Amino acid sequence: MPNETAFNYSKLKGRIKEKCGTCFNFAKQLGCSNNTLSAKINNASDFSQTEIIKSVDILDLKVEDISTYFFTPKV
Structure with missing residues (x-):
């Protein structure tokens, strides 16, 4: 069941583009379909x-940056 809080993934999307080129490439590395990632x-x-945790590795993030990329509430 999805979380009731909506998160802003704009920073994550930028990092995906920077490190993987496309969401499709990132989804493939993450081990899910493009539709699932979407x-x-x-x-x-x-x-x-x-x-x-796998995304941290793929996108070369620091563990302390997880909240910035995955838990920034949508305003």
Whole structure:
């Protein structure tokens, strides 16, 4: 069940573009379909803890930046 709080993933989308080129490429590396990734980025579904940790590796993020990329509330 999706979280009741909507998150702003604009910073995540920018990092995906910077590191992977496209959401499709990122989804492939993450191990999900482009449609599944789209649902997550559009707040229709939640990122799992495993997906977040894998994203940190794929996108070369720091663990302390997880909240900035995955838990910034939409205003």
